Amino acid sequence: MKVNIQKEDLLYAVQAVERAVSNKNTLPVLGGILITAKDGLLSFRATDLEMAMECVINGDIVEEGEVAVPGRKFAGITRLLPSANISLASMGREQLLVEYERSQMSVPCFLAEEFPALPQPEGEIHGTIPVKPFRRLVRQVSIAAANDEVRPVFTGILLEISGDKITMVATDTHRLAKGVCAWHGQGEASLIIPCRTLQEIARLAVNEEEEITLTANRNQAYFRLGNLTFTSRVIVGQYPDYKQVLPADNLFCCHSLIHNHRLCNALERASLISRDVTRGKGNIVRLTFEGDKLFLAAEVPDEGTIKEELAAEIQGETLVANYNARYLLEALKVIDDETVCFRLTGSTTPGIIEGASDENKDYLYLVLPVRVNR
Amino acid sequence: MNSQKIIAHVDVNSAFLSWTAVYRLQILGETLDLRTIPAVIGGDSKTRHGIVLAKSEPAKAMGVQTGEPLYQARKKCPYLQVFPPDYSLYVQASQKLIVLLKEVAPVVEQYSIDEAWIDLSGTQRLYGPPLQAAYQIKNRIRDELGFTVNIGLSNNKILAKIAGDFAKPDLVHTLFPPEIPSKLWPLPVKKMFQVGAASEQKLHAMGIFTIGQLAHANPERLRQALHKHGEVLWRFANGYGEDTLTEQTPLNKGYSNSLTTAKDITNRQDAHHLLLSLCETAAMRMRQDEQSGSCVGVFLRSNDFRHFAQQHQLEQPSDSTIEIYRQACWIFDRLWDGATPLRQLGVSITKVTTTPIRQMRLFIQDDYDRLAKGDTAIDQIRRKFGENALFRACFLQSTTPPLSGGLSKERRTGVTKPVEQDPSLSWD
Numbered sequence: 001m002k003v004n005i006q007k008e009d010l011l012y013a014v015q016a017v018e019r020a021v022s023n024k025n026t027l028p029v030l031g032g033i034l035i036t037a038k039d040g041l042l043s044f045r046a047t048d049l050e051m052a053m054e055c056v057i058n059g060d061i062v063e064e065g066e067v068a069v070p071g072r073k074f075a076g077i078t079r080l081l082p083s084a085n086i087s088l089a090s091m092g093r094e095q096l097l098v099e100y101e102r103s104q105m106s107v108p109c110f111l112a113e114e115f116p117a118l119p120q121p122e123g124e125i126h127g128t129i130p131v132k133p134f135r136r137l138v139r140q141v142s143i144a145a146a147n148d149e150v151r152p153v154f155t156g157i158l159l160e161i162s163g164d165k166i167t168m169v170a171t172d173t174h175r176l177a178k179g180v181c182a183w184h185g186q187g188e189a190s191l192i193i194p195c196r197t198l199q200e201i202a203r204l205a206v207n208e209e210e211e212i213t214l215t216a217n218r219n220q221a222y223f224r225l226g227n228l229t230f231t232s233r234v235i236v237g238q239y240p241d242y243k244q245v246l247p248a249d250n251l252f253c254c255h256s257l258i259h260n261h262r263l264c265n266a267l268e269r270a271s272l273i274s275r276d277v278t279r280g281k282g283n284i285v286r287l288t289f290e291g292d293k294l295f296l297a298a299e300v301p302d303e304g305t306i307k308e309e310l311a312a313e314i315q316g317e318t319l320v321a322n323y324n325a326r327y328l329l330e331a332l333k334v335i336d337d338e339t340v341c342f343r344l345t346g347s348t349t350p351g352i353i354e355g356a357s358d359e360n361k362d363y364l365y366l367v368l369p370v371r372v373n374r
Numbered sequence: 375m376n377s378q379k380i381i382a383h384v385d386v387n388s389a390f391l392s393w394t395a396v397y398r399l400q401i402l403g404e405t406l407d408l409r410t411i412p413a414v415i416g417g418d419s420k421t422r423h424g425i426v427l428a429k430s431e432p433a434k435a436m437g438v439q440t441g442e443p444l445y446q447a448r449k450k451c452p453y454l455q456v457f458p459p460d461y462s463l464y465v466q467a468s469q470k471l472i473v474l475l476k477e478v479a480p481v482v483e484q485y486s487i488d489e490a491w492i493d494l495s496g497t498q499r500l501y502g503p504p505l506q507a508a509y510q511i512k513n514r515i516r517d518e519l520g521f522t523v524n525i526g527l528s529n530n531k532i533l534a535k536i537a538g539d540f541a542k543p544d545l546v547h548t549l550f551p552p553e554i555p556s557k558l559w560p561l562p563v564k565k566m567f568q569v570g571a572a573s574e575q576k577l578h579a580m581g582i583f584t585i586g587q588l589a590h591a592n593p594e595r596l597r598q599a600l601h602k603h604g605e606v607l608w609r610f611a612n613g614y615g616e617d618t619l620t621e622q623t624p625l626n627k628g629y630s631n632s633l634t635t636a637k638d639i640t641n642r643q644d645a646h647h648l649l650l651s652l653c654e655t656a657a658m659r660m661r662q663d664e665q666s667g668s669c670v671g672v673f674l675r676s677n678d679f680r681h682f683a684q685q686h687q688l689e690q691p692s693d694s695t696i697e698i699y700r701q702a703c704w705i706f707d708r709l710w711d712g713a714t715p716l717r718q719l720g721v722s723i724t725k726v727t728t729t730p731i732r733q734m735r736l737f738i739q740d741d742y743d744r745l746a747k748g749d750t751a752i753d754q755i756r757r758k759f760g761e762n763a764l765f766r767a768c769f770l771q772s773t774t775p776p777l778s779g780g781l782s783k784e785r786r787t788g789v790t791k792p793v794e795q796d797p798s799l800s801w802d
Contacts, residue, residue, distance in 0.1 A: 148689065150704060173735045174689070240737040284731060324733060348734055368734035 001065025002089040003037050007081050007100075009057055010088075013044040014078045016055040016228060019200055021071030022048035029110040032068040033075075035088070037061045045118065046071055051197045052118055052231040063089075067096050068110035077105065118231055121224075123217030125161060127185010131205045131225070134212055137168050137179045138202040140334040140363055145195040146172035153237040156192035161185075169242050170195065175327050176242060180362035185214070192235040193221055201230055246366065247345045247352070254289050254316035254344040257356070263340070264332050266296050266308045271325045273306045274298035284370050285325045289344065290318040298325075321347040321369040328353070331365040379617040380494040380504045383526040383534035384475060384511070387543035389488035390415040390428035392521040393467040394457055400520060412436055413455040416444045421636040427459055431543065464488075470519055478511055483531075483619040491531050493619045508546045516544065532615030533558075536567055554613045559586025567610055568603070576600055585611050626663060630671075631656045632720030633778045638677045639716040642707070647768060649702045650695075651778040652721040654766075657695040658777075660723065661753055666691035667723035670701040672709060675718035684709050690733045691726070694745045695752075698723060 014033065022030035027049075034045045042059035045052065067090045077098065087099040091106065098105045138157070146154035151173075160167040166183045169176065201223050205212065213224040216234070223230040270285045288295040294312040299305040321344060332340060337355035344351040353365045386392060394415060395408035412433040417423025424444040436451040448454050468487045475482045478501075479492035494507055501507035508525040516522050526538030527548045536558065537549035549557055564574045566585050576599050582588050588596075589611035596604030609615070631652040639645050649672070660667060671685035686705050692698060702721050710716070732742060755764045765776030 148687075150686075150701075171736060172689075173737050174733050176736060245736045322731075350734075350736075366736075368736065371732045371734060 001035070001037050001067055002062040002087070003042060004060040004062065004085055004087050005042065005057075007078070007083050007086050009059070010081075010086055011078050013042070013055045013057050014075050016204055017044050017046040017053040018071060018075045020046040020048055020051050020053040021075075022046075024048070029068060029114040030116075031071055032110045032115065033071045034066060034068045034112060034115040036066040037064050038066075039064075045115075047116060047118075047231075049116070050194060050233050051200065052229075053200065054118065054229040054231075056227045056229075065090055066112040068112045068115050069096055069107060070109065074107065077107070118229075119220055121215040121220075121222035121229075121231070123187075123215050123220070123222075125185070125187035125189050125191075125214065125216040127161075127183050127187070128211040128213050129166060129184075130182055131210045131212060132208040133181040135202045135205055135208070136359075137181045137363075138198045140365075141168045141170045141177045141179050142195050142199055143170075143330040143334055144172060144175045144177035144365070145170035148172070152235055153192055153239050156194050156235040157198055158239045158242070159189075159191045159193055161187060161189050161191070163188075169239075171240075171242065174324070174368055175331070176245065176366040177331070178242065178246075178364050178366075187216075189216065190239065191216055191221060192237065192239055193232055194235060197221075197223075197230060197232040201225065204228055245350065246364075247350055251345045251349075252316070252343045252352075253346065254314065254319045256289050256294060256315075256342045256344075257313040257339055258294055258310065258342060259312075260332055260335065260338055260340045262310055263294070263296075264329060266310060267325045267329050267332070270296055270298040270306050270308070271329070273304045274300055274325060283325045284322050284372065285328075286320065286322050286372075288318070288320045289314050289316075319344050319347055321351065322372050323367065323369055327367050331367065335360055335363070335365070378495060379529050380497075381528060381531055381534045381617060381619070382479075382492050382494050382504070382508055382511070383531070383538040384471075384490050384492060384515075385524045385526070385535075385538045386471065386488040387522045387524060388428045388430060389467075389521075390459055390464060391430055391457075392428075393464050394460065395430075396467070396520040397460075397463055408455070408457065411455060412438070412451045412453060413457065414438060414444075414447060415459050416447075416456045418458065421634075423634060467519070467521070471515065471523075474515060474519065475511075478514070481619045481621060483621065485535075489535075491534060491619050494527075505546065505548060512544065512546055530613075530615035530617040531619070532567060532610050533613055536565075536610075539565070539567075551613050554589075555586070558611070558613070559584060559589060561585050563588055566607065569607065573600060573603065573607070626665065626726060628669075628722055628724035628726060629656045629660050629665075629667065630720060630722035631778065632673070632718060634675075634718040635716075639719065640713075642710075642712065644772075644774065645706060645710065645716065645719060646703050647772050647774040648719050648778065649706060649721060650699050650766065651769070651774050651776055652719065653699040653702055654695050655777045656721055656723055657693055657698050657749070658753060658756075660693045660726070661749060665726045665728055666693045667698075667726040668692070669723065669725040670698055670705065671722040671724065672702050672705040673718075673720040673722070674706075674709060674716050677715040677717045679717075680714075682709050685722070685724070687725075691731070692742075693749070694742065695749055696745055697742075 017033055021033060030048055036043045040061060041056050043054055043056045045054040081100055084101055089097045091097050093111060094109050096107045096109050141157055145157060149155060154172055158169040161183060164183055165180050167180050169178045205225055210226060215222045219234055221232045221234055267285060271283055274285055275283050286297045292312060292314060294310045296308040331353050335355040337357045337360055339356040341354045341356060342351060348369055348371050350366050350368055353367060355363060391408060398404045399407060409430050413430045414426045414433055415428040416426050426438060426440050426442050426447050429438045429440060433451060433454060438447045438451055444456060464487060472482060472484055472490060475490055475492050479494060481493040482490055484490045494504055497507060501510055504527055508527050512523055512525050522544035524538045524542050525546045526534040528534040528537055528550055533549045537547040540547040561584060563569050563577050563582060563585055580599055582591055588607060593605050593608045596608050633648060633652060668688045668691040669685055670688060671683060673683035675681055684705050686701060688701055752764060761777055769776040
């Protein structure tokens with residue numbers, strides 16, 4: 001293989017796929033980025049077997065071929081190369097020569113044929129999603145997904161495809177986020193896609209006018225966005241029936257409208273006091289909804305106390321509930337409306353936070369309180 | 375820091391051996407004092423607890439070391455007499471010691487079963503100068519309780535403890551700050567409190583061989599090599615330490631439990647049973663202390679003595695036997711290859727908190743309230759009718775005891791009679 005490419009183009013492609021480079025060294029070649037030069041196109045590909053990313057760009061191909069460069073190292077080199085024309089040439093099967101200006105580097109590589117092949121995108125689900133609402137939705141829903149691998153389905157986002165809508169749901173069992181965006185295509189399905197895949201797509205989907213093409217079957221999901229392709233494992237397992245835990249309208253006993261940023265600021269101040277109350281797991285604040293006020297309080301021995309009073313429009317009964325401040329803050333930040341609506345069903349039962357704007361009309365965030373003194 | 379404080383560290387010489395010896399002389403009426411012959415307290419080799427737990431001075435003189443396998447000790451000393459441990463006896467003896475210390479000193483802080491600090495500040499008018507007081511206490515213990523102790527005297531706990539370790543048995547040593555350069559600094563670093571083999575190796579690599587070199591080392595460099603522990607050691611080496619004793623036993627930082635089995639564990643079900651039995655005891659202790667923990671750890675030792683460990687955070691603190699057990703099994707299944715024979719399993723629960731909080735959850739079927747009620751009921755029944763009054767049905771056909779744990783069982787229950795043991799297993 002021998003190609004000529006501008007540093008900026010090379011950097012774009014390498015940075016696009018770098019995040020799919022495996023951090024584990026179970027299979028060394030997965031630490032690589034496969035560069036393929038063929039038919040006038042240069043493809044960069046990386047995979048950790050959970051997710052594969054491919055970026056295809058134009059390049060001046062002198063000689064076709066492929067090479068599997070060590071991912072992190074090559075990305076580091078690319079970042080530091082001068083802004084100039086770069087020549088990449090394979091020397092034998094396990095060596096890449098990088099030439100720039102009057103200098104050169106050589107890097108040992110993996111055997112390209114050991115790099116796993118990408119499955120062909122196929123599946124009964126096929127359609128497109130507009131980038132702008134997709135990005136917004138992923139940002140708003142992913143906050144509720146679990147990091148903990150104990151229950152793998154909760155590390156994913158549930159995509160319910162039906163009619164002209166995709167409903168996305170994520171939960172770590174302490175809170176649940178749900179939103180809807182448009183879908184133009186065929187098929188009906190429920191897929192659990194790793195949260196990380198969707199976040200990577202959202203990160204790279206910078207052009208808000210574009211559309212994302214999704215093709216999926218029961219095992220794999222393929223996303224295409226311009227010159228980028230993402231292949232993702234579908235998480236196997238039964239996602240619990242989230243509709244069952246959404247409280248019926250008649251269960252809400254307290255409705256409140258609160259100024260989002262003021263509540264955020266108060267929660268952040270309270271977090272300074274209440275953080276680490278149970279060594280990183282705590283961060284408990286007490287909210288009291290009463291009259292036309294929302295009182296917020298936290299007290300931790302040796303750490304201090306805080307009491308705040310916020311104006312709020314409250315209808316219904318007086319309620320006191322304790323929450324993990326982080327769970328509230330994360331929701332308030334992604335809703336980013338001036339006013340938020342917080343509806344409660346009781347002091348130990350679910351509450352729902354929603355934005356007041358039209359843009360957020362399909363988004364809801366359900367949060368469960370913390371019980372203090374069992 | 376109040377430099378006027380006088381802290382004494384009281385440490386029973388060869389505790390387990392001395393206590394067994396005293397019991398045999400005073401209660402059983404034997405004439406042979408184990409302390410005068412090459413003797414050790416050791417576990418049963420058949421159940422693979424065959425290590426030296428305590429040794430007599432004559433055994434020590436022949437090179438027998440605490441912690442070494444019995445067969446190795448026998449090689450050094452062919453006529454070695456081995457006696458089994460009796461933890462309930464030791465708890466009794468320990469309690470007697472603490473009662474006596476509380477008679478002589480206003481504040482007593484027990485550090486372990488055979489060690490305690492006492493605060494002698496302001497007792498000059500009662501007992502005379504500190505050194506004289508220490509001798510009085512040491513002799514009183516010897517005369518009244520029949521075993522000997524070492525007493526270390528200084529202005530803080532660490533120096534007192536180090537002093538108590540100087541030469542044994544039945545001696546009083548001082549290590550007041552002015553004595554540090556002459557008495558402490560020439561010693562090799564491994565004599566330092568809390569310097570183990572790993573720290574010693576790291577310190578040697580830094581060119582630090584004596585405690586004096588440690589004291590004069592750059593604390594920043596020590597921190598780089600040994601993290602926080604490096605700084606702690608530097609403080610100790612320079613004689614800085616806590617001088618306030620707390621009567622209250624400090625709250626546990628964590629709870630752990632391990633068992634070496636008589637036969638290697640080779641299947642998952644046996645391993646899970648053992649984990650359940652370990653979790654049962656650990657969680658009972660936590661509930662008794664009104665603590666919950668949010669980090670569960672599992673450690674394994676293979677039959678070729680390799681060590682494996684992993685820990686994982688619970689989503690929230692728990693004191694439920696079943697919750698902790700489930701997490702332990704999950705970790706175990708990731709940790710074990712399913713084939714390597716295991717000789718020891720352990721469970722630990724750390725990041726403990728007293729705040730009884732519970733984040734409500736969606737979807738998760740097991741109702742925490744129900745589990746908590748069950749645990750409370752089980753605890754109550756066991757407290758009232760004994761620990762063996764109730765056990766989980768899965769242990770019916772199992773060789774694993776329904777409750778496994780260490781020394782803390784006796785401490786926990788204050789049992790004073792010999793504990794009945796399953797012949798196939800013994801306390802680790």
